[in-house]
Amino acid sequence: MGLLTALEGAYGDAADALRIDGYAMSREQLLGAATAVADRVAGAPALAVLARPTAETVAAVVGGLLAGVPVVPLPPDSGPKEREHILRDSGATLLAGGAAEEGLEPVPVELTARSGSSYAEPAPERTAFVLYTSGTTGAPKGALIPRSAVAAGLDGLADAWQWTAEDTLAHGLPLFHVHGLVLGVLGALRTGSRLVHTGRPTPEAYAAARGSLYFGVPTVWSRIANDAESAAALHSARLLVSGSAPLPVPVFERLVALTGQAPIERYGMTESLITVSTRADGERRPGSVGLPLDGVRTRLVGEDGAPVPHDGETVGELQVAGPTLFAGYLHRPDANAEAWTADGWFRTGDVAVIGPDGFHRIVGRASVDLIKSGGYRIGAGEVEAALRDHPAVADAAVVGAPDTDLGQAVVAYVIADGPVTGDQLTAFVAERLSVHKRPRRVVLVDELPRNAMGKVLKKQLLDLA
Incomplete structure (x- = not known):
């Protein structure tokens, strides 16, 4: 074959x-x-x-x-x-x-x-x-x-x-x-499925495609969720798939309301292709990327190299093994040595939590999304999700800025969709998460820097911070 x-x-x-x-x-x-x-x-x-x-x-x-x-x-x-x-x-x-x-x-x-x-x-x-x-x-x-x-x-x-x-x-x-x-x-x-590539991923083009299976990044789904007429045309679809970056929970919920479909999320990298996904016949949990694909194994490892418990709370580096992995980096033996563990697992560089039921939730990149503040390990994704729950927040990105007292301070960049202040958002997060996870500084911005796939370029935000 x-x-x-x-x-x-x-x-x-x-x-x-x-x-x-x-x-x-x-x-x-x-x-x-x-x-x-x-x-x-x-x-x-x-x-x-x-x-x-x-x-x-x-x-x-x-x-x-x-x-x-x-x-x-x-x-x-x-x-x-x-x-x-x-x-x-x-x-x-x-x-x-x-x-x-x-x-x-x-x-x-x-x-x-x-x-x-x-x-x-x-x-x-x-x-x-x-x-x-x-x-x-x-x-x-x-x-x-x-x-x-x-x-x-x-x-x-x-x-x-x-x-x-x-x-x-x-x-x-x-x-x-x-x-x-x-x-x-x-x-x-x-x-053997039919393929309709819309050229540009506009809500109108997605509505006209009459697909049963749709792929999109969060930016695409957010625009569709803000276009009720186009979203309604997706009501007959069988599956809406989001990937390449976390799908904000408010967008998830609005898609459910407008299309009758709870979207599914999946996780992968260039080096590993897709390794974890919500299943079509399984629970579609907001903020979760689901379970490993058949043949794929995952594990969480702490900074000391010890296994991290799958308790739905403890953050660790996600490592994967299985048949979807790449064969290495071209001309880069140094990068290959860093990418693989001694026992053959690929270091994704992403941090995640895994629940007792095996469901995975990606917190972000270890380099920019694992914030070490005052002795605590804070996942930026958790703070971002809490900020997006505020009705006046359209989107948010959180980074750990260098801080002489805390080591790193939680700094939030927020696109507001209504009247709100930084102090109000800090208090809002502190009411929902542990107090040490609240932003020490909130910066209101008109837009967030993104790459072609809609991922926020956090290194640019760190430069600003």
Whole structure:
């Protein structure tokens, strides 16, 4: 069985099995165009793809996978320095979707092309993607994602979400991340579900997609929750999936009220793909990312290396093991040594709590979301959730700013949606959480800095703090 099983025997399928930003194509048409790309790239060390939300991007990615050539998605908005680093570090010699560049041969992608070639399925351990991390602590690192990890991750999600060929998957996410590309495109090509990529992820576009399964990041869901008419059109959907950042509880509750559907959350990283998720047939608990996928193991570890109890309260670093993990960082033996424990577990760098029932709640990144204040360990996510419960708060981000007395002080950056003061918000949090978790300072802002996937860039907030 190949990686993209829905392309096997695709002949005679629906003419609009895939619709990418308004362009409709059958899986047979995609296979023909992708095989023509494979003819051009076979044997190359790596294929870079300028990953715009287009049918040409999908054909180029699939062509690289058919030929067994590692695919390197390039964010279309990447700056010259980041782009140069990715191309040089990955060893790509070919570029699809972009103009000719020095040292790179352009690969044309023609959606009407056909090829009679056939390619044997590459070995499972072969690299499918070189996905570059955000590079918040230096130059982006290239994570080597094996074909076997992609297959295991998608099969685990198909089981957890009851995702089948009867579904229509709809989303408008970028095609250079795990969420939009691996889940949002390859997932449809493995399960056989219909795919509607909306181009831009607007509420109106999601409403018009008529999907049974929707993917979105919290920013997308927040906008839909503020558009009652568009949200009502999602009432017939089977599953609303949120990921890439925590979904605020007020947005969760408003989606339930407007769509009749409680959204599900899942957790993953570039290096691990998706490892934990709420199940379609299980409890959908606000603020929780659910249970490990089949074959995935998780554990919490304290700063001393000792196991942390699964009591729903104690915070620890989340470590994972299982078949969805990456094979290591390209050209980075130092980073590989730091990423893995001696007994073979991947250090996610995220902090979490696990309840007695196994449900996981992600607190945030250990580097910016685990605040050590006055001898206490405080999860930023818990304080953020409490702030968002205030009716005058649209969103909030919490960081630990250096403090000569406390070590770190809890500082909150808040987007207000009504009249409120910092003192009122501090008191509001102190009434709901332990007093030591209250913000020592509240800064009202018009917006929070975010990346392309909607994650708050907390290092920028730390610089401000």
